[in-house]
Amino acid sequence: MTQRAMTSALSLANRAALGIFGVMFCIYLLGPILAFIPMSFNDVALLHYPIERFSLRWYSNLVASSEWRLALLNSVVVATSATVLATILGVCAAFGLWRGRFRGHSIIMVVIMTPMIVPSVIGAISMYFSFAEIGMDYTYSALILAHTAMAAPIVVVTVSAVLARFDGNLLRAAASLGADPLLAFRKVTLPLIMPGVVSGAVFAFAISLDDVVVALFLAGPDQRTLPVQMYMRSTDLFDLATAAAAAMMFIVAVAMMIFLELLRRRDRLAPVAKAADSRR
Amino acid sequence: MPNIARDQARSERAAKFRALMLVVPILLFLLVVFIGPVVKLLSRSVDDRDVASALPQTAQALAEWRWGTPLPDAAYGAMVGDLRAASTPANLAPAAGRLNYSLPGMRALLMTTRTKLQALDRPEADPKSILISLSAKWAEPATWANIRQAAGPITDFYLLTAVDLKRDFDGSIARVPPSQSSFLPSIRTTFVIAFTVTLLAIVFGFPFAYLMASATERVAGIMMFVVLLPFLTATMVRILAWGILLGREGVINYGLLSSGLVDGPLDLLYNRTAVNIALLHIFVPYMILPLYSVMKTVPLSHMRAAASLGAPPFTAFRRVYLPQIAPGLAAGSLLVFIQCLGVFVVPAILGGAQEQGLPSLIAHYVNKTLNWGLAAALSVILLVSVYLVYWLFVTLTKSASLSLGTR
Numbered sequence: 001m002t003q004r005a006m007t008s009a010l011s012l013a014n015r016a017a018l019g020i021f022g023v024m025f026c027i028y029l030l031g032p033i034l035a036f037i038p039m040s041f042n043d044v045a046l047l048h049y050p051i052e053r054f055s056l057r058w059y060s061n062l063v064a065s066s067e068w069r070l071a072l073l074n075s076v077v078v079a080t081s082a083t084v085l086a087t088i089l090g091v092c093a094a095f096g097l098w099r100g101r102f103r104g105h106s107i108i109m110v111v112i113m114t115p116m117i118v119p120s121v122i123g124a125i126s127m128y129f130s131f132a133e134i135g136m137d138y139t140y141s142a143l144i145l146a147h148t149a150m151a152a153p154i155v156v157v158t159v160s161a162v163l164a165r166f167d168g169n170l171l172r173a174a175a176s177l178g179a180d181p182l183l184a185f186r187k188v189t190l191p192l193i194m195p196g197v198v199s200g201a202v203f204a205f206a207i208s209l210d211d212v213v214v215a216l217f218l219a220g221p222d223q224r225t226l227p228v229q230m231y232m233r234s235t236d237l238f239d240l241a242t243a244a245a246a247a248m249m250f251i252v253a254v255a256m257m258i259f260l261e262l263l264r265r266r267d268r269l270a271p272v273a274k275a276a277d278s279r280r
Numbered sequence: 281m282p283n284i285a286r287d288q289a290r291s292e293r294a295a296k297f298r299a300l301m302l303v304v305p306i307l308l309f310l311l312v313v314f315i316g317p318v319v320k321l322l323s324r325s326v327d328d329r330d331v332a333s334a335l336p337q338t339a340q341a342l343a344e345w346r347w348g349t350p351l352p353d354a355a356y357g358a359m360v361g362d363l364r365a366a367s368t369p370a371n372l373a374p375a376a377g378r379l380n381y382s383l384p385g386m387r388a389l390l391m392t393t394r395t396k397l398q399a400l401d402r403p404e405a406d407p408k409s410i411l412i413s414l415s416a417k418w419a420e421p422a423t424w425a426n427i428r429q430a431a432g433p434i435t436d437f438y439l440l441t442a443v444d445l446k447r448d449f450d451g452s453i454a455r456v457p458p459s460q461s462s463f464l465p466s467i468r469t470t471f472v473i474a475f476t477v478t479l480l481a482i483v484f485g486f487p488f489a490y491l492m493a494s495a496t497e498r499v500a501g502i503m504m505f506v507v508l509l510p511f512l513t514a515t516m517v518r519i520l521a522w523g524i525l526l527g528r529e530g531v532i533n534y535g536l537l538s539s540g541l542v543d544g545p546l547d548l549l550y551n552r553t554a555v556n557i558a559l560l561h562i563f564v565p566y567m568i569l570p571l572y573s574v575m576k577t578v579p580l581s582h583m584r585a586a587a588s589l590g591a592p593p594f595t596a597f598r599r600v601y602l603p604q605i606a607p608g609l610a611a612g613s614l615l616v617f618i619q620c621l622g623v624f625v626v627p628a629i630l631g632g633a634q635e636q637g638l639p640s641l642i643a644h645y646v647n648k649t650l651n652w653g654l655a656a657a658l659s660v661i662l663l664v665s666v667y668l669v670y671w672l673f674v675t676l677t678k679s680a681s682l683s684l685g686t687r
Contacts, residue, residue, distance in 0.1 A: 018487060018490075018491055019491070021487055021488075021491075022487075022488060022491045022503070025484060025488050026503065026506045028561065029506050029507065029510050029561065029564075030506055030509065030510065032518065032521040032522055032525050032561065033509075033510055033513055033517065033518060033521050035521065035524075035525060035531055036517070036520065036521035036524055036525070039524070089305055089306040089309055090306065092302040092303070092305060092306065093302060093303045093305070093306040093307075095299075095302055096299045096300065096301070096302025096303040097299075097303055099295065099296075099298075099299035099302070100296050100299030100300055100302075100303070102296075102299075102300065102303075108303060108307065111307060111310065111311075111315070112306060112307070112310065114310065114314060114315055114318075115310065115314050117618065117666060117667070117670060118314075118318060118663060118666070119621060119622025119624075119639060119662055119663070119666060120622060120624070121622060121624045121639040121642050121643055121659075121662075122318060122321070122622075122642070122659045122662060122663055123314060123318065125321060125642065125643070125646050125655060125659070126314075126317035126318040126320065126321040126659075127313065127314065127317050128646075129317065129320070129321055129652070130316070130317035130320060130321075131317075145313050146313065146314075148309070148313070149309065149310055149313045149314040150314075152306055152309070152310070156306070181298065206512055209514060210514045210515050210516075212515065212516055212625050213624055213625060217646075226514075226516075227514055227515075227516040230516045230517075230520060231516060231625065231629075234519075234520060234523065234629050242520060243520075243524075246514075246516075246517040246520055246521070249513065249514045249516075249517050250513055250517060252514075253509065253512040253513040253514065253517075254509070256512050257505070257508060257509055257512050260508075
């Protein structure tokens, strides 16, 4: 065998090994979730396959249980409110930072990013302590405000990424045609950065929906969100109502995923994942 | 003419001011809801005012006293006065709790002495012998030294305790005997887990990102989907999925048992491996995404050029490829490491006692013992670690892409 042939055989073997690794790692990433979700359709509380009888009884248990129903409702209410607030705050801030080009820009960014860097346990007990002092612990408002603080930074980052590619001359053109800044923002900027705003909102929603730690401290029995309820029930792995709740959260994740992908396709500026973008 | 220039400058200032007004709301909001409360919590790690406010006369009487010198007689009278001034036990509770942290038994001593004093007629007459007759502990200098050290207004007691140190009564700092030390092992656990998971994320995330970057568009799209779907799925769902896979009656054990590979179920849960596997699963996208985005920008022709110039594959990799993707590697490692330092739910559900790190300890001191001072001190250590790592990475790489939010 010539040396060249040997090298290419070696590289073929390498590539095959790398390919096998890739497939295995994909199984590791998706497998646990895909193995877990179908169990919620099992008629009996058994954690193995094959599923003997297909049934929706865990879902009807879930809907019938006032505890789970409340948790589901709480999650929807809290995540939606926090997303709206975080998106408003985040879009304003990103636009202001882009317009202003302030001298202290990086310091302002460090301040805005604080909730993403501070470990959630510290954020959780700090906010619990401060809200408790003014008698606001165990209230919806406290939980919504806390989630807003945690979700706002990602909106600033996402919207800033689109604005970086937004042509400022368009605003000058709008002004020369007589549009005041608010009208120019509404009619020119907002439509163009919309995909970034929406994906920022989706990420904000995902952060609120994902949170266990902050809700664990700030929520009383009446404000328990879905992840907190799952955490509380996690000692009993055989209560497949938990699996049914997980399946519902998984469907939300799939929906968010599809939504983000559609946004990315619609507008090449969308920073859904910078990585996904640069693939083109 | 100058009017135009002045008008322009004025309108620019106005525009800048308007822009600033858009940033102010989020800054105020975060300051009030998040940053303020965090600073307030951290300040509790040095706050030590409970004892001086509950026992003001005693704190004053002991102010000049030094360990090794005779106790001023005024201290006994002051203590009797303070204890009799506390009309309910609740008035004394915070101070008694604080003194009990640094010297076990102090809570009971204060409370029973207070109750007994209330029953006496005129204890002010000879406070020293009365106190000592109520409890021999009042004759021990350690009791008084403990009160003196806790007289505030600030203290290093909690911060020292959090790193297994203590201040002896003569003021020198000493190491807590290993048998009693409880915090350093937890701090070590936190860092060991963060290191392990970051390393695993590099070992597995690097080839995966490389595969993605060199795959066809279609395959890369599928791989991206596989990375992003778990990433967007709630963490709680993923943790429970691992619990169900690895449990004694879980999927893996069922498979192993029914195939006859093992005789009894394996204990796959509540250990370090389970925690590492689940943490890698949760955080590896933070490694893959930034790595992939830099790898996409490095043309493969660079490696071929290095090879054609005679570089062996490893040298070409080390000298040509690695420096170009270093920012992505650094950003990924930073994101994984920092987040691992703060994890709380994964060890709580999938780990055993050995896996409970700093965040679990912090939650424990808030939930179970209400020792806010110690929880705050442990938070200081955790937060300083996080920012130190953050600062270290930013300094080492000096890369703008790294500094903020490659989430």
